[in-house]
Amino acid sequence: MPVFVFPTSQLLWVRLAALIFTCVAFSVAAHEGPPHGSMADWCIFCWAFSFACTLLVLLVEQCGLQARIPVSWTNFPITIACYAALFCLSASIIFPLFYIKGQNLYGDARAQRIVSTVFSCLATVAYMGEVSLTKARPGEVAGYMATAPGLLKVCQTFVACIIFILVSHPVLYNQHPALEWCMAVYCICFILSMAVVVLCVGECTGCLPIPFSKFLSAYGLLAVIMYLSATIIWPVFQFDKRYSSYNRSNLITVAVLTALNFLLYLADLVYTARLVFVTA
Numbered sequence: 001m002p003v004f005v006f007p008t009s010q011l012l013w014v015r016l017a018a019l020i021f022t023c024v025a026f027s028v029a030a031h032e033g034p035p036h037g038s039m040a041d042w043c044i045f046c047w048a049f050s051f052a053c054t055l056l057v058l059l060v061e062q063c064g065l066q067a068r069i070p071v072s073w074t075n076f077p078i079t080i081a082c083y084a085a086l087f088c089l090s091a092s093i094i095f096p097l098f099y100i101k102g103q104n105l106y107g108d109a110r111a112q113r114i115v116s117t118v119f120s121c122l123a124t125v126a127y128m129g130e131v132s133l134t135k136a137r138p139g140e141v142a143g144y145m146a147t148a149p150g151l152l153k154v155c156q157t158f159v160a161c162i163i164f165i166l167v168s169h170p171v172l173y174n175q176h177p178a179l180e181w182c183m184a185v186y187c188i189c190f191i192l193s194m195a196v197v198v199l200c201v202g203e204c205t206g207c208l209p210i211p212f213s214k215f216l217s218a219y220g221l222l223a224v225i226m227y228l229s230a231t232i233i234w235p236v237f238q239f240d241k242r243y244s245s246y247n248r249s250n251l252i253t254v255a256v257l258t259a260l261n262f263l264l265y266l267a268d269l270v271y272t273a274r275l276v277f278v279t280a
Contacts, residue, residue: 074143085127
C-alpha cells in the first residue's frame with residue numbers, strides 16, 4: 001500500500017515552488033475571467049499544463065509509484081520540467097506583451113495581470129532550476145532525456161510548434177513551392193524529434209529496426225541539412241516582394257526561429273556524435 005514520504009531535498013522544494021508559482025499564475029489570470037484572445041488561452045494552457053504535470057510527478061514520487069507508471073521515470077520528469085520551463089518562458093513573454101503593454105488598464109485588472117506575469121517568471125526560474133538539478137553530469141549514468149541531446153530535442157519540438165503557429169495564421173507558405181519545402185522541413189523534423197522523445201519516455205527505443213544510436217546520428221545529419229536549406233530558402237523567398245505580401249514581423253520571426261532550430265540541430269548532432277563515437 002503506497003505510503004506518503006516527504007524527503008527534504010532541494011529538488012522537492014524546487015518542484016513545490018514551481019507548483020505554487022504556476023497555480024498562482026493561472027488562478028490570478030483566470031480570476032473574474034481571463035483576457036480574451038488565443039494568446040491568453042495559450043498562456044493559461046502553459047500554466048495549467050505545467051501545474052498538472054508537476055503535481056503528477058510529485059504525487060507519483062511521494063507515493064513511491066514510479067515502478068507502476070508505464071513510462072521511463074529516468075526520462076519523464078526532466079522532459080516535463082524542460083517543456084514546462086519553455087511553456088512558462090513563452091507565457092512570461094507573451095502575456096505582458098499582449099495584455100499589459102499598450103492596454104488601458106487600471107486598478108485590480110492591471111495588478112492581476114502583473115502578478116500573473118511575475119509568478120510566470122518565477123515558475124520559469126523554478127523549472128530551469130529543476131532541469132539543472134536533474135540533468136546528467138559528466139560520467140553519470142542517466143536517461144537519454146537528461147543528456148544534452150535529449151534536452152535539445154525538447155527545445156527543437158517547442159521551437160517548431162511556435163513556427164507552426166506563426167506560419168498558419170495567416171498561411172505564409174503557399175506562395176511558392178520552395179516555401180512549401182520549408183514547411184515540409186518543419187513538419188518532418190518535428191515528427192522525428194517528437195518520436196525520439198516519445199520512444200525515450202515510453203522506453204520503446206528497442207523497437208527500432210536499427211540501433212538507436214545509429215538512428216540518432218543519421219536523423220541528426222539529415223535534420224541539419226534540411227534546416228540549413230530552410231534557413232536559406234525562407235528569407236530568400238519571403239522577403240522577395242514578388243512572393244510575399246504579409247506583415248514582415250511574422251516573416252522575420254519565423255526566419256529567426258528557423259535559424260535558431262538549425263543551430264539547435266547542429267548542436268544536437270555534435271553532442272550525439274560525441275556520445276556515440278567518443279564514448280565508444
